[in-house]
Amino acid sequence: MYDFNEVIDRSDTQSIKYEGMDLVYETSDMLPFWIADMDIATPKPVLDAIQKRLDHRIIGYTKWQQDKFYEPIKHWYRTRFDTRVMNSDLFYSPTVLYTITESIRALTQPGEGIIVNIPSYNTFLTLIEANRRVVVPSPFVFDGQEYKMDFDAFESLCQRADMKVFLFCNPHNPTGKVFTTEELDEIVSICEAHDVFIIADEIHMDFARQKKHQSLINWMKPDSNIIVTSCLGKTFNISGLPHAYYVTKNRFLKMELSRQILAAGIGNPNALALNAIEAGYMECADWVDAINDFILSNMKFVKSYAEEFLDDVLDVYIPDATFLMWIDFSKSGYSEEEVQEALQKVGKVALGIGSTYMHDDSTHFRMNVACDRARLEEGMARIKKAFDHLKNNHS
Ligand SMILES: Cc1ncc(COP(=O)(O)O)c(C=O)c1O
Known part of the structure; x- marks a missing residue:
């Protein structure tokens, strides 16, 4: 087809x-x-939706706080991942890496450590260092079949007083690992116990095949220390049309990220991306x-x-x-x-x-x-x- x-x-x-x-x-x-x-x-429906927006001929400032943004994302999570998302927890962001950078800046001070699994998406490492934070490696162990976390070593890192953030990638780039329910339970419980905030990058979620992707959104409780960020850039090959979104129930981070996006003067979404989100998530499963x-x-x-x-x-x-x-x-x-x-x-x-x-x-x-x-x-x-x-x- x-x-x-x-x-x-x-x-x-x-x-x-x-x-x-x-x-x-x-x-x-x-x-x-x-x-x-x-x-x-x-996919054609996404290209057609972008074209339709262009055909209008006026590409002025655009508002994201509306159903055209919320509904397709909620539909996708419900139908693809059996995950419920609430409007009040869902926000537009210019890119996934922007969400991560601003979350790191809101949650840590220069010189503090950010835990990452190793190997790691290379830009995480450069981004942490460019923000004057310190990469704290939590290496995977490969057993010949799959990559696994060493949870004892991970917990020891989380216990350190200067450790406030785990920058988590699931599905994982570059290993392609999809974390299981048990592993996600363990990560959340260790991070909760030691007050470590989880920034979860789930940008590769639509390419989970052999194992089902489970979003950390399912682990969120009121005010819990988790933020999930994703976008359609990988899924529909539209990375050159910057856009992203994040989901959190954490009141501090909601406030800080909204403030920082306003402060940076980038609170208005990409008008073409809004049409692409709707077409991709409603028509392209x-x-x-x-x-x-x-x-x-x-x-x-x-x-x-x-x-x-x-x-x-x-x-x-x-x-x-x-x-x-x-x-x-x-x-x-x-x-x-x-x-x-x-x-x-x-x-x-x-x-x-x-x-x-x-x-x-x-x-x-x-x-x-x-x-x-x-x-x-x-x-x-x-x-x-x-x-x-x-x-x-x-x-
Ligand atoms: C894990 C991961 N996060 C983020 C990005 C980039 O996302 P964005 O362009 O929305 O910042 C990539 C791109 O390769 C990626 O693999």
Whole structure:
């Protein structure tokens, strides 16, 4: 029904993925599988809704405190996640990262620690440091099947007096982990016991496949120390149309975030995004199911290709969620520097650089598989070429 294998030329659209490789890599002449947007068209109802708004021809200041904003979001959470959201707890924000930054600023002082699972979405690490807070790593343990939290170590961190915030990502970027009910119970109870505020980024929620995504909204009690933030940027590939929302029952944070958004002069929403939210959340559930099937089949292809041709150097597992694969090259014995150099200069393929997600050395790269199958085949052939080169030239 949907052709996710359609190839759309993105040149001259100022996309970071293609035209911004020089921001991260030494070379730009590469096939990109790095930044987390999709080489896949936004669903037609969303594009039509944006077009409809443009057709009006006047794009003035816009109000979000109305049903056009509340109802689609409440509908999506109710029908997709069996989660109830109340208007009084739901707010517009310019971006997910803006919500996180302002929450961190409201809840902590410079020099204080923010707990994050490691590996971590790389921008969390830079964002914490840019706000003069300190990254406090809570490393995952990988048991060969899945990533797990070390709850004893996590609780010890939460007990520290200077620890006020856990910046939580579920589904998790880059590992694709979806947290279970038991794990969420444990996180909430530890954080409650030690007065640690949970900032939950659930931006990848619509790409949970093997396990059901459960929003921390379900764990909120009146005034509890939880904020959940998300948007449609990943889901419908509209990250270039900034918008987001957050849900909290915490009175202090409600007040502080509203105040800071006003203070920054960015209280009015993106008029095009309001139409996109309505169309995406009211009309595109079947598209989301279909794209998840497509992504899963792409992931299975990557795994089977690696098993056939790269088994001596890569360990590939299929994550519960996201369109990102966190691929382990530790058994190759090569350093990240060697692997990245070969990927970039020999394979000419841009993959997420593992150490930027680690706060430390890494033996992984991140691969974005939301693209047509032919490109993915080409990408895997290039990865093979890079490792073949390393095998033939390594002393
Ligand atoms: C976990 C996570 N949070 C936030 C973002 C960015 O969200 P926004 O563009 O709304 O700030 C990304 C983008 O890759 C992400 O993976």
